[in-house]
Amino acid sequence: MPSILFYIFSAIMCLGALMVIFNRNPVASALSMLLSFISLAAIFIGLNSYLIGILQILVYSGAVMVLFIFIIMLLDLQKEDKDAFKPAAIAAGIIIPIVLLIQLASVLHVSHQDEQYSQAPELELAEAAKNFPEGSVIATDLSAGKLPDVHLIGHYLFTDYNFPIQVIAVLLLSATVGCVVLSKKISS
Amino acid sequence: MPSLNEYLFISGLLFCIGLTGVIVRKNIIVIFMCLELMLAAASLTMVAFTRFNTVQGLPDYDGQMLVFFVITVAAAEVAVGLAVIVALYRARQTINTDELTSLKG
Numbered sequence: 001m002p003s004i005l006f007y008i009f010s011a012i013m014c015l016g017a018l019m020v021i022f023n024r025n026p027v028a029s030a031l032s033m034l035l036s037f038i039s040l041a042a043i044f045i046g047l048n049s050y051l052i053g054i055l056q057i058l059v060y061s062g063a064v065m066v067l068f069i070f071i072i073m074l075l076d077l078q079k080e081d082k083d084a085f086k087p088a089a090i091a092a093g094i095i096i097p098i099v100l101l102i103q104l105a106s107v108l109h110v111s112h113q114d115e116q117y118s119q120a121p122e123l124e125l126a127e128a129a130k131n132f133p134e135g136s137v138i139a140t141d142l143s144a145g146k147l148p149d150v151h152l153i154g155h156y157l158f159t160d161y162n163f164p165i166q167v168i169a170v171l172l173l174s175a176t177v178g179c180v181v182l183s184k185k186i187s188s
Numbered sequence: 189m190p191s192l193n194e195y196l197f198i199s200g201l202l203f204c205i206g207l208t209g210v211i212v213r214k215n216i217i218v219i220f221m222c223l224e225l226m227l228a229a230a231s232l233t234m235v236a237f238t239r240f241n242t243v244q245g246l247p248d249y250d251g252q253m254l255v256f257f258v259i260t261v262a263a264a265e266v267a268v269g270l271a272v273i274v275a276l277y278r279a280r281q282t283i284n285t286d287e288l289t290s291l292k293g
Binding site for chain 2: 002003006007010013014017018020021026029030033036037040043044047048049051052055056059060063064067068071072074075077085089090092093094096097098100101104105108117118119120121123124125126127128131147152153156157160161164168171172175176178179182183
């Protein structure tokens, strides 16, 4: 990803995140979060993580955002607009993140000065093709100089990460059951 | 191409903005959105590390799998969290954190 695109998308991302905080209207906050996440997906794609970028848009900007807006509309929050900021909370909200940022900047200042991290290493696709069975889609794409991101993630998902994905399935099932139980009307 | 430090700094900046929101805002739904921002910042860190640490010529896919699972768990968390908020609103008619003090001793 060229540097200029990285700076543009980072600026949009941080601007969207700031607008989440400073908008009084929750719907406007939700839409600012959408802006922030779409820019984040662009940065992911710039880092050669195509599937993660697409998932970020599909899951966050699609599903999660609709859920948020749905709940905001359902709860009818117009009278909750008097969201006055308290001086103590504002002071804490400014000081704690600034201390964190200064700490981070000073750590980054003294570390990773070597060549390896100043530039992303080149991907050696033809080299990597040798590790996959000949004639498979992954090997063919890699030798053609393309990065088959989705195929590679699928490959790892069903080999090395077979157990975690089944645990995730159980987690999603229990979350679904939990939602149904929580939103059931309690009959007395 | 930007350096790893720039990616890490931007991710830290996003995390700090999310943290500010969690501390400053009173509306539970907006607090929840800021939590999502903090999770996304952590994902950005991991994706940057996968790209800068190549394994046999490819990006290190272990980090991307971790991000994949983080996104899945975050989606489940949002669903359950919003169900809790709806139940809370039904019981108390408010989602302002200043008025939800029944756990205060």
